[in-house]
Amino acid sequence: MGIGIRIEELRKVYDTPPPMAARGAGFSWGGARSGRKEKKKYEVQALDGISLEIHPGEVFGLLGPNGAGKTTTIAVLTTRVEPTSGRVFIGEHDVWKEQVKAKRLIGVVPQRPNLDFALTAREILLFHGAYFGQSARERERRTGELLEKFKLTDRADHMVRTFSGGMMQRLSIARAMMHDPEVLFLDEPSAGLDPQTRLLLWEIIRDYNRLGKTIVITTHYMEEADTLCDRLAIIDHGRIIAQGTPQDLKRSIPGGYLLRLRFDRVPDQLMAELQKLPGVTEVRSADRIAADVYADRGGPLIPAIVNAAQAAGADLHDVHIEEPSLETLFLHHTGRSLRD
Amino acid sequence: MNWKTFYAMLARDGHVARRNLFPMLLQNLLQPLLFVFIFGRVMTTSGIMRPEYKTLLLPGIMAISMVLSGIQAVAMPLITEFQFTREIEDRLLAPMEIGWLAVEKIVAGMIQALVAGLVVIPAGLLLMGSGVNLSFHQPFAFVAVCLLVAFFSAAGGLTLGCSVGQTQIGLMFSLVLAPMIMFGCAYYPWSVLKAFPVLQIAVLVNPLVYASEGLRGALAPQAPHMHMAVVLGALLLIDVALLAAGLNRFHRKAVS
Ligand SMILES: Nc1ncnc2c1ncn2[C@@H]1O[C@H](COP(=O)(O)OP(=O)(O)OP(=O)(O)O)[C@@H](O)[C@H]1O
Ligand SMILES: [Mg+2]
Numbered sequence: 276m277g278i279g280i281r282i283e284e285l286r287k288v289y290d291t292p293p294p295m296a297a298r299g300a301g302f303s304w305g306g307a308r309s310g311r312k313e314k315k316k317y318e319v320q321a322l323d324g325i326s327l328e329i330h331p332g333e334v335f336g337l338l339g340p341n342g343a344g345k346t347t348t349i350a351v352l353t354t355r356v357e358p359t360s361g362r363v364f365i366g367e368h369d370v371w372k373e374q375v376k377a378k379r380l381i382g383v384v385p386q387r388p389n390l391d392f393a394l395t396a397r398e399i400l401l402f403h404g405a406y407f408g409q410s411a412r413e414r415e416r417r418t419g420e421l422l423e424k425f426k427l428t429d430r431a432d433h434m435v436r437t438f439s440g441g442m443m444q445r446l447s448i449a450r451a452m453m454h455d456p457e458v459l460f461l462d463e464p465s466a467g468l469d470p471q472t473r474l475l476l477w478e479i480i481r482d483y484n485r486l487g488k489t490i491v492i493t494t495h496y497m498e499e500a501d502t503l504c505d506r507l508a509i510i511d512h513g514r515i516i517a518q519g520t521p522q523d524l525k526r527s528i529p530g531g532y533l534l535r536l537r538f539d540r541v542p543d544q545l546m547a548e549l550q551k552l553p554g555v556t557e558v559r560s561a562d563r564i565a566a567d568v569y570a571d572r573g574g575p576l577i578p579a580i581v582n583a584a585q586a587a588g589a590d591l592h593d594v595h596i597e598e599p600s601l602e603t604l605f606l607h608h609t610g611r612s613l614r615d
Numbered sequence: 616m617n618w619k620t621f622y623a624m625l626a627r628d629g630h631v632a633r634r635n636l637f638p639m640l641l642q643n644l645l646q647p648l649l650f651v652f653i654f655g656r657v658m659t660t661s662g663i664m665r666p667e668y669k670t671l672l673l674p675g676i677m678a679i680s681m682v683l684s685g686i687q688a689v690a691m692p693l694i695t696e697f698q699f700t701r702e703i704e705d706r707l708l709a710p711m712e713i714g715w716l717a718v719e720k721i722v723a724g725m726i727q728a729l730v731a732g733l734v735v736i737p738a739g740l741l742l743m744g745s746g747v748n749l750s751f752h753q754p755f756a757f758v759a760v761c762l763l764v765a766f767f768s769a770a771g772g773l774t775l776g777c778s779v780g781q782t783q784i785g786l787m788f789s790l791v792l793a794p795m796i797m798f799g800c801a802y803y804p805w806s807v808l809k810a811f812p813v814l815q816i817a818v819l820v821n822p823l824v825y826a827s828e829g830l831r832g833a834l835a836p837q838a839p840h841m842h843m844a845v846v847l848g849a850l851l852l853i854d855v856a857l858l859a860a861g862l863n864r865f866h867r868k869a870v871s
Pocket of ligand 1: 289290291292293319320321339340341342343344345346347348386871
C-alpha cells in the first residue's frame with residue numbers, strides 16, 4: 276500500500292515564455308521568423324538538478340521563495356511540463372514513459388485554479404469521475420460527499436465562473452480527490468483561503484493521509500509546513516538546499532536562535548567580539564550595519580552584545596530575536612527571508 | 616486507448632454544445648441561409664440570376680456551413696480552454712493519451728459540422744422554393760464527401776485553435792476564414808474561373824474548393840464540377856495533412 280515518488284537529476288530549461296504571455300499580435304506560426312529571435316532571448320533555468328525520494332504514505336512539503344521551481348517540479352511530476360533531462364517516477368512508473376498509468380495514480384491541485392468554466396460545480400465533479408471511469412452511481416455518491424465536505428452544496432448547481440477565488444480553490448481540491456488518487460499534489464492549496472477554511476483543509480489533508488495516501492504540498496506558510504509535513508525539502512534557484520523532517524531541519528540551524536542586530540555601523544572589532552560571546556556559533560554581516568548572530572540562546576545574550584557594541588564604539592539600533600523555525604532555516608540557507 | 620474516458624469527454628462536449636445550441640446555430644446558419652434566400656430566391660425570382668443558379672448554389676452553401684461550423688466548433692472552445700486558465704487541464708490529466716483528446720475534439724467537431732451541413736438541405740429547399748434539382752443518386756459519394764469535409768473542418772479547427780490566441784480571433788476571421796469562403800468556389804463552380812487562369816490554380820490550395828465541388832458533384836451532377844476522384848483524393852490528402860498539423864500543434868500547446 277502507498278505509492279512513493281522518485282526524482283532523479285531533474286533539469287528544466289524553459290526556452291519559450293509561458294503560453295499567451297506577450298506574444299504580441301499575429302499568429303504564432305505566422306510570426307515564427309520574428310518569434311525565433313525572441314525565443315533565443317528567453318531562457319530560464321527553472322530546475323537545476325533536483326533529486327528527491329518521497330516515501331509512500333508521507334506528507335512531503337516543498338518550500339521555497341517565488342520562482343524557486345516548486346510549481347515546475349510538480350508540473351513535471353504530473354505530466355504537464357516535459358523535463359529537459361532527468362527522470363521522475365510515481366510508484367514504479369516512469370512518468371514520461373507511462374503517462375497514462377502515472378495519471379491514474381495522481382490527483383492535482385494546481386496553483387491557479389484550472390476549473391472547466393463551461394460547467395457547474397456538480398458537473399465538474401461528475402465529469403471528472405467519468406473521465407476516470409467511475410460508474411454513474413459511484414460518481415453521484417462521491418460528488419455529494421465531496422460537495423458536502425468542502426461546504427459547496429448550496430452552490431453546487433451554479434456555474435463555477437460565478438465562484439469566489441476561495442470557492443474555486445475548494446472545488447479544485449475536491450476535484451483532485453474525486454477519483455481517490457494514491458498521490459495528491461497540492462500547489463499552495465491554502466493560498467486565498469480564510470483561516471477557518473485553512474484549518475478545515477488541514478484536517479482533510481490529514482484524514483486523507485491517514486488512508487495511506489502520499490501527499491506532496493508546496494507552501495509559503497511556515498506554520499503549514501511545520502504542522503502538516505512529515506518531511507520537507509527547501510528549494511531555491513531550482514536546487515534543493517536542505518531536506519529532512521521539520522525537527523531535523525530546525526536542529527541543523529547553527530545555535531538554533533537567530534539574533535538580528537542593527538547598528539549604525541559594524542566595525543571588524545565588533546564582529547570579532549560578537550564571535551567570542553558564549554553560545555555563539557556563527558556571525559554574519561551582509562552589509563556593514565547589520566549582523567546576524569546564530570546562538571544557542573536568545574535574550575540572555577543582549578547585555579553582552581550591548582557591552583560589545585559600546586566597547587567598539589557602535590550604536591545598537593534594533594534587536595530582533597527569532598526562535599528556531601523554518602523561517603530562520605530558510606534565511607540561513609539562502610540569505611533571504613522567505614517572504615521577500 | 617481508454618474508451619470510457621473518450622466517451623465521457625465526448626459527452627462533456629455534447630453537454631456544453633447543447634447548452635449553447637441556439638446561439639451556435641444562429642451564428643453558423645444565419646449568414647448562409649440569408650445568402651440562400653437573397654441569391655436563391657430574391658435574385659432568381661426577379662430574374663437577375665438564372666433559375667439554374669439555385670441548384671448550383673445549394674451545395675456550395677452546404678459546404679460553407681459545414682466548414683465554418685466544424686472549424687468554429689473545435690477552434691473557439693480550444694482557444695478559451697488553452698488560455699492561461701488552462702481549463703483543458705482536467706482532461707489532459709485524465710487517464711488517456713493526450714493525442715486522443717485531440718481526436719475527441721475532432722469527432723465532436725465533425726458531428727457539429729455534419730448537423731450544420733445537413734440542415735442546409737431542407738432549409739435551402741424551403742427558402743428557395745421550386746426549381747431546385749438535387750439528385751440523391753450517388754449516396755456513397757455524398758456520404759464520403761460529407762465525412763471527409765467534416766473531418767478536415769474539425770482538424771482545421773484543431774490546428775487553428777492551437778495556433779491562435781484569444782486576442783487574434785477577429786484576425787482569424789478576416790484573414791483566414793473570409794478569403795477562404797470567397798475563394799472557395801461555393802457561390803460559383805470552379806470551372807468559371809478559367810477566365811482567371813492564375814486564380815484558378817491558386818484557389819486549389821483552398822480546402823473549401825474541394826468541399827464545394829465535391830458536394831456539387833454528388834448533389835447536382837448536371838452542374839459543372841470537378842471529377843469526383845480528384846475531389847476525394849484531394850480531400851483525403853488535406854485530411855491527413857491537417858490531422859498531422861493539428862496533433863502536432865496540440866501536443867506543443869498541451870505540454871510545455
Ligand atoms: N510555463 C512556463 N514557461 C516559461 N517559463 C516558466 C513557466 N513556468 C515557470 N516559468 C519560470 O520558471 C521559473 C520557476 O517557476 P515556478 O513557477 O516553478 O516557481 P515557484 O517555485 O512555483 O514560484 P511561486 O512560489 O511564485 O509559485 C520562474 O523563473 C518562471 O518564470
Ligand atoms: Mg508556484
